[in-house]
Structure formats: structure tokens, C-alpha cells
Amino acid sequence: MIKILIVLPTYNEEKVVEENTLKVFEFCQKNLKDFDWQILIADNGSIDKTFKIAERLSKKYQKISFFHIPEKGRGYALKKAWSEYQADIYSYMDIDLSSDLNSFPLLIKAITENNYDLAIGSRLKKGAKKRRSFLREIMSRVYNLLLKILFNPSFEDAQCGFKAISKRVAKEILPKVKNNHWFFDTELLILAEKAGFKIKEIPIEWIEKRTVKRKSTVKIFSTIWEDIKGIIELKFRLKK
Numbered sequence: 001m002i003k004i005l006i007v008l009p010t011y012n013e014e015k016v017v018e019e020n021t022l023k024v025f026e027f028c029q030k031n032l033k034d035f036d037w038q039i040l041i042a043d044n045g046s047i048d049k050t051f052k053i054a055e056r057l058s059k060k061y062q063k064i065s066f067f068h069i070p071e072k073g074r075g076y077a078l079k080k081a082w083s084e085y086q087a088d089i090y091s092y093m094d095i096d097l098s099s100d101l102n103s104f105p106l107l108i109k110a111i112t113e114n115n116y117d118l119a120i121g122s123r124l125k126k127g128a129k130k131r132r133s134f135l136r137e138i139m140s141r142v143y144n145l146l147l148k149i150l151f152n153p154s155f156e157d158a159q160c161g162f163k164a165i166s167k168r169v170a171k172e173i174l175p176k177v178k179n180n181h182w183f184f185d186t187e188l189l190i191l192a193e194k195a196g197f198k199i200k201e202i203p204i205e206w207i208e209k210r211t212v213k214r215k216s217t218v219k220i221f222s223t224i225w226e227d228i229k230g231i232i233e234l235k236f237r238l239k240k
């Protein structure tokens, strides 16, 4: 049976971690019957109760695991999860469940049946539906346009928090990815594509989940700065 690791990266998500992890759990029980799946809450940097809740869930459900480490960064959490746990397909989704869960089996199918090595959710490809703030939409479009000009990738949305990769990509490309934060996704995709791996981009439904209860964890200006540095560094690396 094909084993899928579903990583839920978290950073101070005590308000949603339980409810949303259980939503993913129930979804997998219903829709991933043909697979051996495991949910992993990958928590780093949190200073709230997120990992206590995750620990409790992991004790209650055999199919839910968790880790907690102090260093921050979603990329860091994904690297650790995708390199230290055994699986045939590695995936992740943002814990706010902005991406419609119903698209998850499509990511898996792209890899298991259609010979893709990476499958990514997309808010910019034709067919996507989304509810997003104007600022984030503009930022995302400018960012992906810049990538198009500099790297000419096949995909339109590098940064959607909804992705799956094959074991081969995890073994061959993951060790080469340097960024441990938000630029991690872009770096992974561009390095994988340059190495000849095929990427399936799937338009999804995305609803930005920002409520009084839960705010975005993204710090806009430091993230833009990190992205610019990441892009320049990657461009030089690929030239060599």
C-alpha cells in the first residue's frame, strides 16, 4: 500500500489546530481508503498551546503524530518532516485549511497515476476560485510574474500551501533546498523542475482564513525581503 505523509505545519495555531486536524483526519478516513496515510502536525517556534494540543491528539489517534522544535520556519518544519519520516508521497497543507480539502486526492492522483513528481495547488491557474485580500492577491501576482521572468517555470503559483511530492524528489531535491522559511516552496519547485521533474499544477478553491480568531502568520515586509534575497541567490546558483 502506498504510504502518504500529510504534514500540517503549525505556528501558534492553538485556536484551530484541533478542529482542523480532525477535519483532515475525517476527510482521510473517508477519501484515502486505498492508502496508508499518516497525519503529522509539524510545529516549530510556537509559544502557545499548539503542541500540547497536538501531543494530546497524537496520543488519542494512532494516525496523528506530531513534533515540536524551537526553530521557526515553515520550510524548516517541512524539511524535517519530509526527510525524517518514511513515506512514498510527502504532502502538506496549511492548517487554516484555506485550500479546499476535496482537491487533495487530485494531488495524490497526479503522482500515483499520472507520473508527475510534484503536484501543487494553484490560486492563479485558470479554473481556480478564491477569496483573498486585494493586497495579498497583488503581491502574489507580482511575485509569480517575477519568477516567470527570471526562471520561466511551468507553473503559475509557487506559494500555495497545498503540495505533494514523490519520494524521489524528497531524496534528491530536498537536501539542496537552503531556505527554511517561506521561500522554501519556490526553491524546491524551481530546483526540481531544473532537474527534470514534472510538476502538475491544479487550480483549487482558496478561501483566505482570516478572522478575529485567527490572523495570518505572514509578516509581509520581512517576507518580501526574504523572497528578494532568495530569488537573487537562486538565480546566481543556477548560473554556476
Ligand SMILES: Nc1nc2c(ncn2[C@@H]2O[C@H](COP(=O)(O)OP(=O)(O)O)[C@@H](O)[C@H]2O)c(=O)[nH]1
Pocket (backbone or CB within 6 Å): 008, 009, 010, 011, 012, 013, 042, 043, 044, 045, 071, 072, 073, 074, 075, 077, 093, 094, 095, 096, 098, 161, 209, 215, 216, 217, 218
Ligand atoms: N511549522 C511551521 N509552520 C508555520 C510557521 N509559520 C507559519 N506556519 C504555518 O504555515 C501555514 C500558513 O500560514 P498562514 O498564516 O495561513 O499564511 P497565509 O495564508 O499566507 O496568510 C499555517 O499552517 C501556519 O501555521 C513556522 O514557523 N513553522
Ligand SMILES: [Mg+2]
Pocket (backbone or CB within 6 Å): 094, 096, 098, 208, 209, 216
Ligand atoms: Mg493561510
